[in-house]
Amino acid sequence: MDDQLSNLRIERTGIPARRPGRRWRRYAMWAGAVVLAVAAYFAIQQRAAVSVEAVAVSRIYPSQAHTLLNATGYVVAQRKAAVASKATGRLEWLGVREGSEVKQGQVLARIENRDVTAQRQQAAANVEVAQANLAQGEAELKDAQRALRRSEDLLKQRFVSPAAHDQTVARYEKAVAAIASLRAGVAAAQANRRVSEVAVEQTLVRAPFDGVVLTKNANVGDNITPFSAAADTKGAVLTMADMSTLEVEADVSESNLGKVKLAQPAEIQLDALPGVRLRGVVGSMVPTVDRAKATVTVKIRFVDRDPRVLPEMSAKVAFLEREMSAAEREPRTAIPLTALATGDRSAAVYRIADDHARLTPVQTGEALGDWVEIRAGIEPGDKVVLRPPANLRDGARVELARK
Numbered sequence: 001m002d003d004q005l006s007n008l009r010i011e012r013t014g015i016p017a018r019r020p021g022r023r024w025r026r027y028a029m030w031a032g033a034v035v036l037a038v039a040a041y042f043a044i045q046q047r048a049a050v051s052v053e054a055v056a057v058s059r060i061y062p063s064q065a066h067t068l069l070n071a072t073g074y075v076v077a078q079r080k081a082a083v084a085s086k087a088t089g090r091l092e093w094l095g096v097r098e099g100s101e102v103k104q105g106q107v108l109a110r111i112e113n114r115d116v117t118a119q120r121q122q123a124a125a126n127v128e129v130a131q132a133n134l135a136q137g138e139a140e141l142k143d144a145q146r147a148l149r150r151s152e153d154l155l156k157q158r159f160v161s162p163a164a165h166d167q168t169v170a171r172y173e174k175a176v177a178a179i180a181s182l183r184a185g186v187a188a189a190q191a192n193r194r195v196s197e198v199a200v201e202q203t204l205v206r207a208p209f210d211g212v213v214l215t216k217n218a219n220v221g222d223n224i225t226p227f228s229a230a231a232d233t234k235g236a237v238l239t240m241a242d243m244s245t246l247e248v249e250a251d252v253s254e255s256n257l258g259k260v261k262l263a264q265p266a267e268i269q270l271d272a273l274p275g276v277r278l279r280g281v282v283g284s285m286v287p288t289v290d291r292a293k294a295t296v297t298v299k300i301r302f303v304d305r306d307p308r309v310l311p312e313m314s315a316k317v318a319f320l321e322r323e324m325s326a327a328e329r330e331p332r333t334a335i336p337l338t339a340l341a342t343g344d345r346s347a348a349v350y351r352i353a354d355d356h357a358r359l360t361p362v363q364t365g366e367a368l369g370d371w372v373e374i375r376a377g378i379e380p381g382d383k384v385v386l387r388p389p390a391n392l393r394d395g396a397r398v399e400l401a402r403k
Helices: 002-007 020-047 062-066 114-156 162-201 254-259
Strands: 050-056 058-060 067-077 080-083 089-094 107-111 204-206 211-216 238-241 246-253 265-270 273-285 295-302 314-320 332-336 348-353 356-361 363-368 371-376 383-386 398-400
Touching (some): 062 067, 062 363, 246 254, 246 314, 332 363
Parallel strands (some): 050 398
Antiparallel strands (some): 050 383, 067 314, 089 107, 246 295, 363 371
């Protein structure tokens, strides 16, 4: 037994010695394989990106689904005036400025009027003189009447001659004629006084109606010449408008005129107030066509008044097929109908986040034309896939298609 064990030996002559460099080469091969695998993974991922169209979740108004026609125009005041005096002269007082609210008949400015004021005082004095002369004439008439009665009594008693009586009668008739002349003189003096008062009134610039001063065209010291265009002079002192008569004038193509009618409801959006939509109604249509533009001017009255609305603001008008309720005038979160996933996932959208499409359930509401209301699931500003392709899956990498 011992001899057999002693004959068992391990032959070492055929096994080569291990070299340290071969181990490192093996590690390098494994590292290279890992790098190639990672690169291949990213390349596959890049090639697997699905090209999609995206649309942002928006806030829209339900009235957009009931709009027959859109037009643009400007806010104008139907009662607007360039206010000036009828008199010519130097502006010596101005009592308002831009934005001042004024009442009808209120004095806004005054032209230098010392000369016409003096003439008015002179005319008033002439009236007093004429009235004093009339009073004197009436006193003489009364005296002539008394003398005539005495002369008639004496003539009956033959105490006076007929010739003396005739002189008394002539005096009375002369006094009567003088009274008529004096009364005419009083009337003439009073007319002259009214003329002078009108001259003074014409130097005062008064508001023709209740309104707001829009612009100030002249300053104190300027020469006002409303009926001429002399150098270094002003025609109008200021411009004012009645803000209660504001409306929108929009140009409608004559080819679309059949979509507009009187008393039709409309919605007005001002560029200066993008978050505000005001109700309007078609008030009138100018009965002529602008040959150069082939348009008709349509005037839309404001139903909702806003003190921030000013003349000459640019406006967009939507002509509606029916009046909107209070609830329909509130904006709603919505997306295009084509952004909804198809099939059994109709109440879901693919929301784009970090270049990946995430299938997100949503709660839909009322259909708004080509859009649908979203009550829960996504927020305004989120981007969703428009017309999701058939190969799009939850979590897939996406890239925006180039237009």
